[in-house]
Amino acid sequence: MKSRSSWAEPYKIKMVELLKMTTLSQRKKAIREAGYNTFLLRSEDVYIDLLTDSGTSAMSDVQWAGMMRGDEAYAGSRNYYNLEKAVREVYGYTYLVPTHQGRGAEHLISSILIKKGDIIPGNMYFTTTRLHQELAGGTFRDIIIDDAHDAESEHPFKGNVDLGKLEALIDQYGSEKIPYVCIATTVNMAGGQPISMSNLRAVRELTAKHGIRIIHDMTRVAENAYFIQQREPEFKRKSIARIVREICDLTDGATMSAKKDALVNIGGFLALNDQETFEEARNLVVVYEGLHTYGGLAGRDMEAMAIGIRESVDQNHMHARVGQVEYLGQRLQAAGIPIVLPIGSHGVFLDARKILPHIPQEQYPAQTLAAELYIDAGIRAMERGVVSAGRDAKTGKERFPKLELVRLTIPRRVYTQAHMDVIAESVMRVYDRRSKIKGMEMVYEPNYLRFFQARFKPL
Numbered sequence: 001m002k003s004r005s006s007w008a009e010p011y012k013i014k015m016v017e018l019l020k021m022t023t024l025s026q027r028k029k030a031i032r033e034a035g036y037n038t039f040l041l042r043s044e045d046v047y048i049d050l051l052t053d054s055g056t057s058a059m060s061d062v063q064w065a066g067m068m069r070g071d072e073a074y075a076g077s078r079n080y081y082n083l084e085k086a087v088r089e090v091y092g093y094t095y096l097v098p099t100h101q102g103r104g105a106e107h108l109i110s111s112i113l114i115k116k117g118d119i120i121p122g123n124m125y126f127t128t129t130r131l132h133q134e135l136a137g138g139t140f141r142d143i144i145i146d147d148a149h150d151a152e153s154e155h156p157f158k159g160n161v162d163l164g165k166l167e168a169l170i171d172q173y174g175s176e177k178i179p180y181v182c183i184a185t186t187v188n189m190a191g192g193q194p195i196s197m198s199n200l201r202a203v204r205e206l207t208a209k210h211g212i213r214i215i216h217d218m219t220r221v222a223e224n225a226y227f228i229q230q231r232e233p234e235f236k237r238k239s240i241a242r243i244v245r246e247i248c249d250l251t252d253g254a255t256m257s258a259k260k261d262a263l264v265n266i267g268g269f270l271a272l273n274d275q276e277t278f279e280e281a282r283n284l285v286v287v288y289e290g291l292h293t294y295g296g297l298a299g300r301d302m303e304a305m306a307i308g309i310r311e312s313v314d315q316n317h318m319h320a321r322v323g324q325v326e327y328l329g330q331r332l333q334a335a336g337i338p339i340v341l342p343i344g345s346h347g348v349f350l351d352a353r354k355i356l357p358h359i360p361q362e363q364y365p366a367q368t369l370a371a372e373l374y375i376d377a378g379i380r381a382m383e384r385g386v387v388s389a390g391r392d393a394k395t396g397k398e399r400f401p402k403l404e405l406v407r408l409t410i411p412r413r414v415y416t417q418a419h420m421d422v423i424a425e426s427v428m429r430v431y432d433r434r435s436k437i438k439g440m441e442m443v444y445e446p447n448y449l450r451f452f453q454a455r456f457k458p459l
């Protein structure tokens with residue numbers, strides 16, 4: 001384990017948001033009323049909110065100043081052109097279609113490129129991404145390396161593609177059935193794990209040979225670039241900005257949830273290099289999102305995003321960002337709590353299978369653990385296990401993923417080191433009483449993305 005080197009924040013705090021402190025009995029009541037689903041809690045009943053790093057970042061003073069420069073014209077807002085410039089300069093993609101968030105971009109690209117019966121290989125699934133592929137008539141196929149499904153493997157690039165798996169799919173279905181390969185930087189469901197540049201280059205080489213596009217889920221690309229800089233010797237002296245650009249240059253287009261890396265509370269985009277696909281996306285965006293120069297966003301949101309994109313590739317920012325997550329992960333590791341290793345970029349993932357081995361996956365151990373964490377100290381985490389995996393689109397049976405995790409997701413620039421200590425202490429307390437914890441049954445299950453709204457009852 002690395003000793004703690006300084007990851008101190010390259011900013012100071014100018015404004016604070018006061019939090020409500022709750023009692024144990026208030027929390028027990030709140031989680032019961034929320035059907036033991038942390039998504040259904042009211043945020044004012046939460047002390048430290050680790051549900052997600054999505055849309056929860058603190059914006060900089062420069063971004064807030066940018067908000068005041070919002071040009072709220074229906075068409076041709078200057079903020080759109082500023083965003084287009086930032087996307088071109090930082091990521092290198094030629095064409096931009098703004099969307100209200102990442103799934104808006106996933107909807108557009110899936111509807112345009114996927115035909116019924118198509119196969120979409122990807123380095124592990126993400127919930128909304130896979131659903132849009134399925135709704136467009138496609139089938140997702142996992143091509144990530146096996147290490148990614150093993151919480152204990154310390155492979156430095158668990159987001160890597162297993163080229164043999166990809167090649168086998170191309171052999172089996174032919175390139176005509178594979179409209180694109182979806183490559184995520186970093187891989188959220190594997191624990192915020194990066195793909196290496198050398199692996200991405202190999203994926204590019206193989207797909208180019210078969211004329212298959214790479215669509216890049218670039219939600220956390222700067223975090224991935226930081227890991228490449230830290231772990232791939234060739235990139236030791238290269239800037240994050242340069243590495244980000246090189247990643248993007250190896251792909252044909254991207255879907256972006258700007259609510260993560262790009263440090264905004266709302267927003268996303270589809271970025272493309274090919275003009276024909278862009279024309280179609282620009283046409284379709286007006287049906288589902290808004291005019292092509294705002295795509296569901298206010299001008300001020302686009303301005304904040306343009307600024308956030310540039311801030312996201314700053315070395316000091318990323319060092320503190322990932323350093324804070326590492327600090328929490330190392331405290332838990334030192335206490336012997338099973339977590340996904342290596343520690344990821346956007347959160348620490350608790351291994352619920354190991355923490356609660358007496359609860360079978362049918363009784364939702366990760367969901368149960370997340371509820372227990374809330375009860376202990378008002379810390380809200382997210383289930384990333386069987387509830388998130390949902391049901392197989394064809395058979396309707398529950399999918400039982402190898403990884404049954406609780407994600408302690410760290411919002412960017414929001415919490416302090418003392419908060420990290422409170423979190424670690426709470427996890428340790430729950431861990432100490434783990435043998436007394438019982439599983440749950442699902443009493444309400446929505447048809448799509450069930451984890452958001454499902455309700456549970458303790459057994």
Ligand code: PLI
Nearest residue numbers: 052054101102103126128188217219257
């Ligand atoms: O939440 P959206 O629609 O802006 O973005 C969807 C999305 C796509 N890809 C990846 C890798 C994500 O992590 C992602 C959203 N993630 C959420 C909301 C999260 O809590 O991780």
